[in-house]
Amino acid sequence: MKQIYLDNAATTQMRPEALEAMMPHLTEAYGNASSIYPLGEEAAATLAEARRTVAQAINADDREVYFTSGGSESDNWALIATAEAYESKGRHIVTSAIEHHAILHTAEYLEKRGFEITYVPVDEFGIVSPAALEAAMRPDTILVSIMFANNEIGTVEPLAELAKIAHAHGALFHTDAVQAFGHLPIDVKEMGIDMLSASAHKIYGPKGTGLLYMRKGVRSKAFIHGGQQERGLRAGTENVAGIVGFAKATELALAEQAEEAARLCELRDYAIERIEREIPHSRLNGHRRERLPNNVNFSFEFIEGEGMLLQLAFKGVSASSGSACTSGSLDPSHVLLAIGLPHEIAHGSLRLTLGRDTTREDVDYTIDALKGTIENLRAMSPLYEDFLKDQKKAS
Structure with a gap:
């Protein structure tokens, strides 16, 4: 059976080049970067080179990049350690209703x-409007955290405008850029970003590796206590192999970014057009233009998302109804509720996120499978049956 993977927002397949770059550091070059003998010094030099590579990707300085275990840790660090460092100035933080749970649960x-x-x-x-953010700011606001692009519906936020508002009120600006890093151009200096989170496994790198960018001058308390790794703010022996894989994946993503984004945008728009034309009672979620190049998110009336995913999986299509971090939950997506969808429609959502290997043939196969799946589910739906009866009466 044909297998099509369309859940690249959840994770990506590691690139062979990233794995190849990692292998020496899992075998013969296994030194601890904190050790002073040659094997350790080699690891430290490798770490420094990788830090330079990822820093350059966002126009940051080397010493402004801190390696972590991934986006969730970076988000926790950005909120918790910064809040602790600035609480003498104020205890008010602003975020959005559609953030990843790594932000929302940390805020809670x-x-x-x-x-x-x-x-x-x-x-x-x-979209978080500048006016809405302006209205939320207070004299005691110390931090604003707004995601770069939404992981479910793909909407890209007006980051530079939002950062200006935060700074005008004396607050720091953090962005969860896990879905955007490597896929969209990012310049932390030009955009006014004080802190940024990113993760390797969203750009064909290894799981368990990420970064937190912190602009020079931002105060932060130590997030993990112990040794002096990551300039004394995150203790623990560095995952040199994972960091090398992250750097290689970043290097390749940047080299291919413009061409790949254009290709994915064309495929994305083709998929959106086919679904809107061929599947009635469907709704595109997210902004039509200001969205990630690979994101297609729809809600379909009269059906339930879990049944749709199971039938698609049976046909060889791997997709999602929202964030991978909440895929086990029966609750409707907080993102879809926040943009105004009623519960019954939010439950019938589908997220397709395209990748490097996705072809037009894959998209056609998926949409053909989706059409059949929705027809099957609606044939069993009492809600759809009632809708058809009402339509008949009205005519």
Whole structure:
């Protein structure tokens, strides 16, 4: 049976080049970067080179990049350690209603510790408007955290404008760029970003490796206590092999970024057009133009998302109904509810995220499979049956 993987927002297949770059550091070049003998010094030099590579990808300085275990740790660090470092100035933090749970659950944790959190609403496309952020700012606001691009509906936020508002009120600006890093151009200096989170496994690198960019001058308390790794802020022996794989994946992503984004945008728009034309009672979620190049997210009326995913999987298509981190939950997506969808429609959502190996033939096969799946599910749906009866009466 044909197998098509369309869940690249959840994770990506590691590139052979990244794995090849990692292998020596899992075998003969296995030294601890904190050791002073040659094997350790070699690891330290390798670490420094990798740090330079990922820093250059976002126009940052080497010493502004801290390696972590991934996006969730980076988000936790950015919120918790920064809040602790600045709480003498204020205890108010602003974020959005559609953030990844790594941000939302960390914000809830900080609320329990006495910090005040404002969750800015979004419009029907998932965009945080500058006016909405401006209205949320207070004299005691110390941090604003707004994601670069949404992991479910793909909407890209007006980051530079939002960062200007945060700075005008004396607050720091953090962005969860896990879905955008390597896929969209990022210049932290030009965009006014003080902190940024990213993860290797979203760009065909290894799982378990990420980064936190912190602009020079931003104060942070130590996030993991122990040794002096990562300039004393994150203790623990560095995952040199994983970091090397991250750097190689970053290098390749940047070299191919413009060409690959154009290819994916064409495929994305083709998929959107086919679904809108051929599947009735469907709704595109997210902004039509300001969205990630590989993201297609739809809601379909009269069906339930889990059944749709299971039938697609039976036909060889791997997809998602939302964030991979909440795929076991029966609750509707908080992102879809935030953009105004009712529960019954939010439950019938599908996220297709294209990748390097996705072809037009893959998209055609998937949409053909999707059409049949939705027809099957609607044939069993009492809601659809009632809808057809109402339509008949009305005519």
